[in-house]
Amino acid sequence: MDVESLVRPHIHQLQPYVPPDLETIAARAGLAIDQLIRLDSNENAFGPSPRVAQALARYSGYQFYPDYRALREAVARYAGVTPQQVVLGNGADELINLIIRLLLAPDDAVVICPPTFPMYRFYTALDCHPLLTVPRDDDFALDMAGIEALVREPNNAVRPRLIFLPSPGNPDGQAIPLDVVRRLLALPLVVVMDEAYIEFGGETALPLLAEHGNLIVVRTFSKWAGMAGLRLGYALLVPELAGYLERVRDPYNVNAAAVVAALATFDDLETVRANVAHLIAERERLQRELAAIGWLEPLPSQANFILCRVQGCSGPELADALAERGILIRAFPTPRLQSYVRITVGRPEQNDALLRALREL
Ligand SMILES: *Cc1c(COP(=O)(O)O)cnc(C)c1O
Numbered sequence: 001m002d003v004e005s006l007v008r009p010h011i012h013q014l015q016p017y018v019p020p021d022l023e024t025i026a027a028r029a030g031l032a033i034d035q036l037i038r039l040d041s042n043e044n045a046f047g048p049s050p051r052v053a054q055a056l057a058r059y060s061g062y063q064f065y066p067d068y069r070a071l072r073e074a075v076a077r078y079a080g081v082t083p084q085q086v087v088l089g090n091g092a093d094e095l096i097n098l099i100i101r102l103l104l105a106p107d108d109a110v111v112i113c114p115p116t117f118p119m120y121r122f123y124t125a126l127d128c129h130p131l132l133t134v135p136r137d138d139d140f141a142l143d144m145a146g147i148e149a150l151v152r153e154p155n156n157a158v159r160p161r162l163i164f165l166p167s168p169g170n171p172d173g174q175a176i177p178l179d180v181v182r183r184l185l186a187l188p189l190v191v192v193m194d195e196a197y198i199e200f201g202g203e204t205a206l207p208l209l210a211e212h213g214n215l216i217v218v219r220t221f222s223k224w225a226g227m228a229g230l231r232l233g234y235a236l237l238v239p240e241l242a243g244y245l246e247r248v249r250d251p252y253n254v255n256a257a258a259v260v261a262a263l264a265t266f267d268d269l270e271t272v273r274a275n276v277a278h279l280i281a282e283r284e285r286l287q288r289e290l291a292a293i294g295w296l297e298p299l300p301s302q303a304n305f306i307l308c309r310v311q312g313c314s315g316p317e318l319a320d321a322l323a324e325r326g327i328l329i330r331a332f333p334t335p336r337l338q339s340y341v342r343i344t345v346g347r348p349e350q351n352d353a354l355l356r357a358l359r360e361l
Pocket of ligand 1: 043090091092093094117165169170194196211219220221228231232292
């Protein structure tokens with residue numbers, strides 16, 4: 001029996017996400033895995049608040065299905081909205097997936113502006129929707145005229161319905177100004193502003209929710225709160241739409257550990273905010289010192305990472321050379337980003353090790 005043929009044809013086209021093989025990289029560098037300096041995935045180098053581990057150890061309700069009321073209220077208070085405007089998800093990724101399922105009929109298309117966060121393309125392909133791309137210009141600015149022309153073009157075969165935009169952007173690090181968001185909201189589209197990095201900079205689109213039912217803001221605890229491994233994200237949207245998003249999520253999509261950890265984070269905002277401030281200060285320092293190296297051109301960033309243009313070798317070559325020294329940064333497979341690398345801002349001593357290695361190359 002041809003087992004492969006059992007799988008739906010469009011699944012054959014999906015590229016599996018391959019996380020870095022830490023064991024092999026560490027062995028090649030002659031290091032243990034926990035000695036690697038991991039600046040490749042925009043994780044928070046300071047980790048979560050120490051209260052998270054304490055609260056997880058003390059929690060006594062793991063045998064019960066989780067209750068989301070307290071967390072929904074705490075997130076609402078943190079974001080400055082009502083609990084009815086909050087939908088929790090198993091990472092922001094799950095919310096991206098659920099938004100597509102909630103809003104798109106079979107021929108409805110998703111609009112993205114590459115280079116961008118790869119999960120928008122992934123979930124669009126997974127659900128067999130057409131994808132429309134409006135590439136950013138050489139400075140990674142949005143092509144607003146291109147987006148407007150695409151959306152207003154009378155094309156009955158494919159109807160653009162949804163646009164996903166990270167702000168601050170991944171991988172470019174630049175935030176989208178609110179006047180641009182307003183222009184997008186005037187189009188017949190649902191605009192998803194992915195604010196995974198908003199605690200590190202940029203202006204939130206949230207105030208526009210009061211006047212725009214077609215806006216959805218998506219955020220995560222992975223980056224600012226150091227909880228990438230616990231998987232918690234949330235969407236902020238008008239209550240009418242939030243009610244429907246609540247209907248399509250699994251009843252227990254967020255696990256009890258993530259709930260406990262997030263509540264502990266809110267109890268220790270001072271520490272977590274100090275870590276964020278420290279990373280922002282390190283970002284500014286790294287920016288200057290990377291530029292001083294001479295063959296790297298760091299772009300301005302409002303996130304916890306810096307996109308750099310590389311001269312003299314390709315991005316993947318630079319990433320490989322650093323990996324041999326136990327330092328991981330992100331290079332990209334796409335031709336458009338061949339001469340770029342993305343560097344997550346780490347703790348001061350990690351950033352120093354990176355700078356030392358770069359100067360030696
Ligand atoms: C990291 C990242 C996410 C993923 O968030 P999770 O909550 O970990 O799923 C979403 N969007 C962007 C732009 C990201 O960089």
